[in-house]
Amino acid sequence: MKFIITLAFKNLSRYKRRTSITAVAIAVGLMMYLLVDSILIGAENESMRNLRWYETASARIHAPSYWEDRMLFPMESSIENPDAVLALLDENGWKATARTVFTADMILYSEDFGEDGNMNVLVTAIDPETDNDVFHFSDTLIDGRFLEKGDENGILIGSWFAEDINAKVGYWITLVARGNGGFYEAMDMQIVGILNCPNPNVNRTLLMMDKDTAGYYLGMNQAVTEIDVLLPEHEDIDVEMAKIQAKIEASHLDLEVHSWKELAKDYLAIAEAKRGGTSMILFLVFIIAAVGISNTMLMAMYERTRELGMMRAMGMSDNNIRLAFLIEAGGIGFIGAVFGIVLGLLANLYMVNVGIDFGWMMRDLDMGYRIQSVFRGAWSMSSFIEAFVAGIGLSMIVAWIPISRALKMDIPSCLRHQ
Amino acid sequence: MIKVDKVSRNYIAGESVVKALKKVSLEVGDGEFMSIAGPSGSGKTTLLNLIGCIDSLDEGEILINGQQVTKMNKKEKTEFRRNNLGFIFQTYNLIPVLSAYENVAFVLSILNVPEQEIRERTYAVLKEVGLEGMENRRPSRLSGGQQQRIAIARALVKNPQIILADEPTANLDSKTGEEILKLMKKMNEKYHTTFIFSTHDQMVMDYASRLVLLHDGNIVSDERR
Ligand SMILES: Nc1ncnc2c1ncn2[C@@H]1O[C@H](COP(=O)(O)OP(=O)(O)OP(=O)(O)O)[C@@H](O)[C@H]1O
Ligand SMILES: [Mg+2]
Numbered sequence: 001m002k003f004i005i006t007l008a009f010k011n012l013s014r015y016k017r018r019t020s021i022t023a024v025a026i027a028v029g030l031m032m033y034l035l036v037d038s039i040l041i042g043a044e045n046e047s048m049r050n051l052r053w054y055e056t057a058s059a060r061i062h063a064p065s066y067w068e069d070r071m072l073f074p075m076e077s078s079i080e081n082p083d084a085v086l087a088l089l090d091e092n093g094w095k096a097t098a099r100t101v102f103t104a105d106m107i108l109y110s111e112d113f114g115e116d117g118n119m120n121v122l123v124t125a126i127d128p129e130t131d132n133d134v135f136h137f138s139d140t141l142i143d144g145r146f147l148e149k150g151d152e153n154g155i156l157i158g159s160w161f162a163e164d165i166n167a168k169v170g171y172w173i174t175l176v177a178r179g180n181g182g183f184y185e186a187m188d189m190q191i192v193g194i195l196n197c198p199n200p201n202v203n204r205t206l207l208m209m210d211k212d213t214a215g216y217y218l219g220m221n222q223a224v225t226e227i228d229v230l231l232p233e234h235e236d237i238d239v240e241m242a243k244i245q246a247k248i249e250a251s252h253l254d255l256e257v258h259s260w261k262e263l264a265k266d267y268l269a270i271a272e273a274k275r276g277g278t279s280m281i282l283f284l285v286f287i288i289a290a291v292g293i294s295n296t297m298l299m300a301m302y303e304r305t306r307e308l309g310m311m312r313a314m315g316m317s318d319n320n321i322r323l324a325f326l327i328e329a330g331g332i333g334f335i336g337a338v339f340g341i342v343l344g345l346l347a348n349l350y351m352v353n354v355g356i357d358f359g360w361m362m363r364d365l366d367m368g369y370r371i372q373s374v375f376r377g378a379w380s381m382s383s384f385i386e387a388f389v390a391g392i393g394l395s396m397i398v399a400w401i402p403i404s405r406a407l408k409m410d411i412p413s414c415l416r417h418q
Numbered sequence: 419m420i421k422v423d424k425v426s427r428n429y430i431a432g433e434s435v436v437k438a439l440k441k442v443s444l445e446v447g448d449g450e451f452m453s454i455a456g457p458s459g460s461g462k463t464t465l466l467n468l469i470g471c472i473d474s475l476d477e478g479e480i481l482i483n484g485q486q487v488t489k490m491n492k493k494e495k496t497e498f499r500r501n502n503l504g505f506i507f508q509t510y511n512l513i514p515v516l517s518a519y520e521n522v523a524f525v526l527s528i529l530n531v532p533e534q535e536i537r538e539r540t541y542a543v544l545k546e547v548g549l550e551g552m553e554n555r556r557p558s559r560l561s562g563g564q565q566q567r568i569a570i571a572r573a574l575v576k577n578p579q580i581i582l583a584d585e586p587t588a589n590l591d592s593k594t595g596e597e598i599l600k601l602m603k604k605m606n607e608k609y610h611t612t613f614i615f616s617t618h619d620q621m622v623m624d625y626a627s628r629l630v631l632l633h634d635g636n637i638v639s640d641e642r643r
Contacts, residue, residue, distance in 0.1 A: 003520075003527040010515035310511035313472050314572075315500025316528050317493075411472035412463070415507065 004320055008327035011300070018296050019332055025292040026336025026395065027343055029285035030387045034344030036281045038351050038377030043369050044271050045378055050370035051267060053136040054199040056260040057228035059241060061085060061096075061248070064256050066225065073103050073122070075180050078223035079255060085227050088251055094231070094244065097130040098224040100214055104177035104187075106207070112171035119165075123155075123175060123207045125214035134230040137195055137208070144169035144193030151210040154192035158206030160363065162194050169194060179218040187217050199370040200362050229257075237261065270368035282390070289333070289391065290398045297329055297399040301406040308406055309414025318407050325403045326396050333395025337388045344387065351377030420446040420469060420580065420612070425478035427464050438464040440635040441478065448579070449610040451603060453617055453626030460632040462616035463584055469614065470503055470582045471495045482580070500529060504573030506583035506615075510565045512557040512572075518544060519553040522572045529576060543571045547601060563594035567601065574605055583615035587622055599625045 012019060052058055062070075066077035079085060082098040089096040101124050108117040128147040132138045137156075138146050147154050155175075157167055167173075168191070175187045189209065197203040211224065231240045237259050244257050261268060301308070311321055359373030369375075406414075422444040429436040438461045446452055454462045467473035468480060471487050472495075479488045487498060512521050519540055526536040544553055547567040557565050566586060573581045583602070587595030599622055606613050615622070623629050631639040 002533075003524045006520065007513070007516070007524070014515050306507075306509065306511050307513055310505070310507065312496070313470065313499060313503075313505045314525055314528070315496050315498075315503070316524075317496055320528065412467050415472075415511070 004324045005327060008324045008331060011304075011324075011328050012331045015296075015300065018299065019335070022292040022296040022332050023336040023339060026289045026333060026391050027339035029288040030337060030340025030391050031343035031347055033278075033281050033285045034340070034383060034387055035347050035351060035377070037278050037380065037383045038348045039356070039375055040274055040278055041380050041383075042351070042355075042376045042378035043371055044274070046376065047267065047271070047368075047370040048264075050199040051264050052260050054197050054202045055370070056263040057134050058231035058237065059229040059244065059257055059259050060263060061227040061229065061244075062225070062256050062258065064254060067256060067258065073101050073225070075100075075102055075178075075218065075220070075225060078180075078220065078225050079227060080221075080223050082222065082224045082227055084251075085248075085253060085255065088247060088253070089227070089229060089244070092243075092247055094229050095130075095133045096227050096229045097127050097134045098211060098227050099127070099131070100125040100211055100218070100220060100224045101226065102177055102214070102218065104175040107174040107176065108165065109172065109174075112168075112173075113166055117165075121175070121207050122205060123177070123209060123214070125209050125211040127211045134228050137197065140195045140197050141193050142196045144191070146193055147208065147210050149210070150212050151192070152213055153188065153190045154209065155189040156193045156195050156206070156208040157191055158203040159194050159196040160200070160203045161205055161207070162191075164204075167191055167194075177218060180221070180223070181219050183219075185217045185219075187213075196372075198372050200372050201366070201370060203372065267368055267370070274368075285390070286394055289336070289394045293329055293332060293395045293398045294402055296332065297325065298402040300328070301325070301402050305406065305409070305414050305417035309411050309417070312407075312411050312414065322400075322403050322407065326399055329399030330392050330396045333392040336395070337391030340391055341384055341388055344384065348377050348379065352379060419448055419483060420444075420614075421481040422446075422465070422469065423478050423480065425465075425468060425475050425480060427461075427468060427473070427475050437635050439468070439475075442632075442635070442637055443478075444630065444637065444640070446612060446614060448612055449606065450628055451606045451613045451626055452628040452630065453615055453623050454630050454632060455617055455623050456632035456638075458618075461635045462632055465632065466582050466584050466614065466616055469580075470505060471499050501576075502579045504576065504578040504581040504611075506566070506569050506573050506581060506586045508585040508588045510557070510562075510569045510589075512565055512568055514557055517554045517556055518549055518560070518568050518571075521557070521568050522575050525572055525576050539575055540571075543575045544568075546605075547571045547574075561594075562590050563597060566590060566594075566598050570598070570601060570605070574609070574611070577609065578611065580612040580614065583613065585616055585618070587617065587619060592619075592621060595619065596621060 063077045063079055066074060086096055086098060101122065104121055104123050106119050106121045110116045128149050142159060147156060171191045173189055175189060176184055179185045195206060197206060231237060241257055241259050248255050355374040355376035357374050362372055422442060424441045424443050425439055426441055427439040429438055442465065454465060456462055468475055475488055479486055490498060522544060523536050523540045526539060544550065547570050549564060549567055587598055590598060602613055603625060605611060617623060628642045630637055
């Protein structure tokens with residue numbers, strides 16, 4: 001056994017050039033894998049955070065009939081007594097805020113916008129006092145002011161949306177919406193602030209006004225369409241959800257709770273698909289390592305055919321010979337893996353701290369990620385361990401083939417080999 | 419004792435069949451110092467390979483100490499070679515990354531000899547073949563004759579019953595070749611190891627105490643001297 005290991009390591013140093021080239025190929029492959037993996041994990045983490053911060057909150061409470069028609073934003077299916085629900089949540093230590101979301105026709109005037117126009121929009125009516133307990137919009141203000149409680153004319157707009165329609169703070173618009181009773185109501189609103197929301201899907205469409213004002217115009221009578229809840233980051237979401245559900249049921253409130261995971265199903269499906277992309281990269285790394293190692297081992301075996309014949313004639317078992325070559329291949333894999341990890345660490349240091357700006361692309365392209373511009377990496381211990389083990393393991397697996405082929409050759413042919 | 423009984427070995431080369439050995443029979447006693455000679459292509463290597471259990475025959479059988487080696491499976495043959503046979507090659511076939519010492523010691527380590535004993539026996543045999551002080555040199559830093567001495571040490575170190583050498587001096591000049599042969603002869607006498615070697619060289623044949631001549635796969639003469 002000691003001899004086998006000695007032989008493997010001495011042979012490893014025999015073709016320094018070839019060993020280094022193969023190891024470098026493995027290292028670069030592993031680094032690529034680590035980098036892509038890091039970006040994907042980072043993007044996923046940030047997307048999920050931006051989803052919760054600007055789109056879904058941790059959980060959302062609806063009237064039971066709302067969920068089925070949620071794509072139509074049905075105002076009839078509203079929560080009649082939001083204050084009772086909010087009080088109940090507050091009692092149990094959950095932060096929450098009420099919102100009314102409705103569709104409207106937005107009319108633009110030529111005095112401000114240069115030409116008349118109208119478009120369908122989605123308006124989120126918030127409680128300016130509590131919304132920031134759950135969401136993070138007040139931090140994203142880049143122009144004007146935030147909404148105030150009872151703000152009668154003020155409306156906020158997402159910065160990309162504002163760019164698209166050429167809107168500035170101070171411009172007036174009119175929203176025409178179908179109220180709770182079926183009548184149409186016009187609201188004259190002035191843009192008071194522009195929000196640059198890091199979540200591109202929101203930033204592209206956001207219109208935000210005061211909940212009480214909207215409620216008054218739309219005849220909501222205190223009712224809201226949803227209550228959004230913030231759950232602590234580290235808690236198990238399913239456990240917390242069950243607790244909220246239990247409290248609501250105990251209070252005989254006829255309401256439903258949905259977690260952000262249910263609310264963002266489409267996003268999570270995309271993220272799942274993206275993870276498939278990582279396996280593609282891993283496959284690529286596999287190919288690089290496979291070609292490199294098998295080629296190196298093939299050449300090594302070829303050059304050492306007579307030695308191999310000698311060892312076999314001397315009575316060294318095929319298993320021992322195979323082991324020696326496998327250790328040698330594993331050694332190349334090990335060197336490659338170590339360098340790959342070091343390169344991966346350095347590259348990831350940059351990715352985590354600086355990141356890559358994809359802003360030019362995210363502005364016009366919806367990739368599903370809730371990130372506006374800079375994609376940052378994330379540290380993943382398990383990915384590094386995976387890469388390390390894969391580097392060594394793959395090398396050994398791939399070396400198996402040329403070794404077995406050489407061992408199939410009969411001994412006299414090995415010995416005759418030039 | 420080796421008994422080769424009506425052994426034939428055919429090679430198929432494309433369409434034609436080459437009859438490398440044609441019903442060859444031969445007995446070799448323990449401790450013989452025997453040379454197999456004959457022109458190129460006469461079947462010397464084939465016969466040595468068959469006795470060395472690294473090739474398989476088409477007809478006949480070979481017994482070594484009463485054991486039917488030709489009936490053994492691959493694993494049994496490997497084990498048999500490990501325990502009983504030593505090989506010396508024309509091209510030495512040393513492992514270039516290993517020192518002289520390691521090239522010899524590995525034979526004992528695959529026999530699971532204890533470390534201490536490996537050291538003693540390896541140093542002793544290297545001294546015996548005249549390589550004292552060169553144990554740590556790699557083959558590339560030794561002459562052809564010295565390399566073949568390592569190979570002889572490697573074949574001898576496990577004290578095999580039989581050592582097979584296919585043209586052991588063909589890559590050496592005549593003076594070095596003669597030294598190698600003297601060394602082999604000395605070991606043969608000292609340890610009573612059976613040596614069977616093939617050669618083209620008249621000088622080498624002269625050292626043999628028995629000379630078997632092959633021609634076209636047949637033994638045409640077998641003389642002891
Ligand atoms: N693997 C093989 N395939 C086909 N023919 C072979 C093979 N090995 C040997 N032969 C043929 O068998 C015959 C005997 O070969 P062998 O190598 O035993 O001769 P030899 O006496 O050792 O010759 P040399 O002095 O050249 O080494 C030759 O005709 C050779 O061409
Ligand atoms: Mg020959």
